[in-house]
Amino acid sequence: MTIELAAAVAAIGAGLAITGGAIGTGMVQASVGSAGIGLLAEKPDQIGIAMLFLVIPETLVIFGFVIAVLILLGAGII
Amino acid sequence: MLRTVPMQKIRIVALAGNKYQIIRELQQMGVIEIKRSGLGLEDDEVLNQITEVSELLVKFRSALSFLKAPKNKNNKIKQVQQLEQAELLKRCKATKEVEEINSLVEKKRTLAEHVKGLESGLASAALFEDMNVDFGKLGSKGLAFRAFIADPASTSKLKHLISEKRIRSEIVESRKDNKLVLFLAFDASQRNALDEIVQPLSMEEVDITEGNLNAKPKDVILKLEKEKHTELDEIKQIEHRLAKIGEEHYIEIAGLAEMLDSEYDRSQISSNFKKTEHTFVVEGWVPKKNMQELYRRIKNATKQKCQMEEINDGELAPTLMSRPRLFSPFDYLVGFYSLPRSDEIDPTWFFILSFLVFYGMMVSDFGYGVMSLIFATILVRKFPEEGLMNSVARVWQLASIPIMVFGILSNQFFGISLAAFKGIMFIDWINNVPGLLTLTILMGITQIVVGLAFGFVNKYRHHEMKLAISKLTSIIVMIAGTLAVGGGLFGFMSSNTMPATVITIVAALITVALSGIEAVEFTNLITHTLSYTRIFGFGLASIIIASLIDKAFTPSLSGGIIPFILFAALFLLLHMMNMLLSIFEGIVQAARLNFIEFFSKFYTGGGEKFEPYHFTRRYTKE
Numbered sequence: 001m002t003i004e005l006a007a008a009v010a011a012i013g014a015g016l017a018i019t020g021g022a023i024g025t026g027m028v029q030a031s032v033g034s035a036g037i038g039l040l041a042e043k044p045d046q047i048g049i050a051m052l053f054l055v056i057p058e059t060l061v062i063f064g065f066v067i068a069v070l071i072l073l074g075a076g077i078i
Numbered sequence: 079m080l081r082t083v084p085m086q087k088i089r090i091v092a093l094a095g096n097k098y099q100i101i102r103e104l105q106q107m108g109v110i111e112i113k114r115s116g117l118g119l120e121d122d123e124v125l126n127q128i129t130e131v132s133e134l135l136v137k138f139r140s141a142l143s144f145l146k147a148p149k150n151k152n153n154k155i156k157q158v159q160q161l162e163q164a165e166l167l168k169r170c171k172a173t174k175e176v177e178e179i180n181s182l183v184e185k186k187r188t189l190a191e192h193v194k195g196l197e198s199g200l201a202s203a204a205l206f207e208d209m210n211v212d213f214g215k216l217g218s219k220g221l222a223f224r225a226f227i228a229d230p231a232s233t234s235k236l237k238h239l240i241s242e243k244r245i246r247s248e249i250v251e252s253r254k255d256n257k258l259v260l261f262l263a264f265d266a267s268q269r270n271a272l273d274e275i276v277q278p279l280s281m282e283e284v285d286i287t288e289g290n291l292n293a294k295p296k297d298v299i300l301k302l303e304k305e306k307h308t309e310l311d312e313i314k315q316i317e318h319r320l321a322k323i324g325e326e327h328y329i330e331i332a333g334l335a336e337m338l339d340s341e342y343d344r345s346q347i348s349s350n351f352k353k354t355e356h357t358f359v360v361e362g363w364v365p366k367k368n369m370q371e372l373y374r375r376i377k378n379a380t381k382q383k384c385q386m387e388e389i390n391d392g393e394l395a396p397t398l399m400s401r402p403r404l405f406s407p408f409d410y411l412v413g414f415y416s417l418p419r420s421d422e423i424d425p426t427w428f429f430i431l432s433f434l435v436f437y438g439m440m441v442s443d444f445g446y447g448v449m450s451l452i453f454a455t456i457l458v459r460k461f462p463e464e465g466l467m468n469s470v471a472r473v474w475q476l477a478s479i480p481i482m483v484f485g486i487l488s489n490q491f492f493g494i495s496l497a498a499f500k501g502i503m504f505i506d507w508i509n510n511v512p513g514l515l516t517l518t519i520l521m522g523i524t525q526i527v528v529g530l531a532f533g534f535v536n537k538y539r540h541h542e543m544k545l546a547i548s549k550l551t552s553i554i555v556m557i558a559g560t561l562a563v564g565g566g567l568f569g570f571m572s573s574n575t576m577p578a579t580v581i582t583i584v585a586a587l588i589t590v591a592l593s594g595i596e597a598v599e600f601t602n603l604i605t606h607t608l609s610y611t612r613i614f615g616f617g618l619a620s621i622i623i624a625s626l627i628d629k630a631f632t633p634s635l636s637g638g639i640i641p642f643i644l645f646a647a648l649f650l651l652l653h654m655m656n657m658l659l660s661i662f663e664g665i666v667q668a669a670r671l672n673f674i675e676f677f678s679k680f681y682t683g684g685g686e687k688f689e690p691y692h693f694t695r696r697y698t699k700e
Binding site: 049052055058059062063069073078 | 414415511512515605608611612615666667669670673674
């Protein structure tokens with residue numbers, strides 16, 4: 001199986017886009033999650049707010065995903 | 079549809095003599111949230127009969143707490159009519175069973191305490207069982223007696239110190255259950271000297287002055303055992319009698335207790351009123367739809383001797399949301415974030431619609447939908463109706479329907495595409511990536527534009543015209559911007575993007591001129607729109623994982639029965655895990671898109687829940 005250089009670079013780029021987003025999301029969620037657990041220990045009724053703040057950083061990985069899809073579309077891989 | 083239930087603040091003025099009748103009507107209707115009036119009048123007091131009612135209520139509640147409710151298979155209770163107050167008090171005083179229960183319980187408590195004393199006496203007597211000491215004859219002016227539980231080292235040290243300090247004494251030893259028991263007779267005049275010896279030694283003293291130790295230990299044991307059995311029998315008889323009273327009179331006593339509770343509730347609510355010499359004033363919030371009926375009833379109850387008027391003092395009304403029972407858990411979900419204020423748009427219907435669509439799309443599998451429906455129905459039946467779990471399960475139950483619908487539309491049945499359904503396959507997750515990505519972005523644009531429109535209405539209602547217009551110009555920026563970018567990138571609508579671009583720039587400049595905050599929100603318009611692509615991302619991820627499970631673990635009989643069982647178990651387990659992941663993520667993400675991306679365009683929240691004055695009845699009715 002032969003892969004064109006451009007396609008290979010595009011695929012690596014798409015992978016990097018997702019990876020960056022995922023690492024960023026993970027780092028932020030680690031801080032938000034531990035703070036959220038602290039909040040819940042004091043005020044268990046605040047679970048809605050804690051959950052909401054926890055999922056906000058997931059936007060980063062979504063952006064990574066969108067960029068990856070756009071790269072793959074542009075390169076004609078998908 | 080997009081508003082909370084309209085409320086009106088009212089003031090009722092009536093003669094003091096009619097106070098009880100009005101309170102009864104207010105409690106029965108349960109439509110007014112009573113607020114302390116701001117009028118400069120004297121605060122009213124609780125009704126006179128509150129002391130008598132509360133004394134009886136304490137007795138009835140106490141009696142009821144010692145009875146077991148009879149088993150009721152159908153959970154149906156024949157409710158009895160609430161009695162008039164005078165008759166109720168008479169009836170309660172005549173209910174002899176309550177006095178009997180309370181005196182039986184008191185007697186049982188005394189007996190139980192006595193049995194505890196007997197057991198302690200038995201334990202002490204048992205320690206000396208092997209000693210031939212008659213505790214009844216220990217009384218002597220010259221001699222004193224003490225007993226200890228000690229270890230061998232302490233015992234020999236004690237003996238040594240006694241002989242060293244020359245304390246005239248006699249020690250009797252015996253072993254009982256691996257414990258060394260010492261009985262010590264000594265010269266009463268050397269009590270202090272013995273104390274000095276004993277204190278540093280680690281020995282547990284046994285109280286032999288206890289009243290039960292008054293004969294030889296074996297005789298004491300026999301006597302105490304007999305007494306204990308008699309008293310335990312008596313306790314059993316009391317328990318039997320209480321059970322019988324519970325069987326025969328529980329509902330009656332519970333009904334009377336509930337009536338007293340209702341009377342107590344009525345008696346104390348008047349402390350929230352204001353009064354003059356001959357009249358009293360009640361103020362509170364009432365749903366507008368109930369005002370006529372409330373006025374009619376209080377007029378009837380007071381023979382027209384009352385006045386009801388509307389108050390418009392600018393106070394923010396409490397929030398009451400009204401929805402068919404099927405959708406009521408969504409009110410809970412919105413309230414979980416923040417209750418809408420009564421003067422803003424209630425977005426719950428729009429939330430319900432978009433939540434169900436987003437959630438259905440993200441999970442998108444008919445098989446998962448069926449499984450969700452089964453699990454959710456089990457949870458709904460298992461958890462009590464008012465709790466968090468029940469509300470979440472009811473949301474899940476309802477959401478399983480769009481999962482099935484989107485499952486059919488995308489031809490997904492536990493990750494398998496069925497050839498028979500190819501014809502009605504509208505969503506092709508794997509092969510139509512650009513189309514679905516565009517679709518989710520367009521869904522986001524639609525919801526954000528609706529959010530901005532709601533924001534316009536809220537600001538317009540609050541007469542904040544600059545902000546209202548900036549919401550409108552933001553809508554124009556969204557729509558014209560979409561056409562400009564869409565036209566430029568994908569060529570839809572028109573390839574000439576100039577008009578749309580110009581409109582976008584002009585609308586953006588107007589927005590900046592009108593509101594700095596709205597201008598800062600421009601970046602959010604872009605990021606929030608892109609955020610909706612998560613619907614596509616999660617949907618695609620769920621489907622790819624399901625199809626991978628199918629490819630790798632679909633069980634086949636060709637390899638033999640053991641691999642078949644193994645693969646079948648793995649197949650089910652992995653699909654279950656994928657389903658749980660999709661369902662959990664789906665709920666969180668669908669809620670998040672509404673709460674963050676949609677609500678941030680218009681929602682203030684922080685409404686105060688409408689809590690009407692009412693009394694919940696189980697055993698009685700009016």
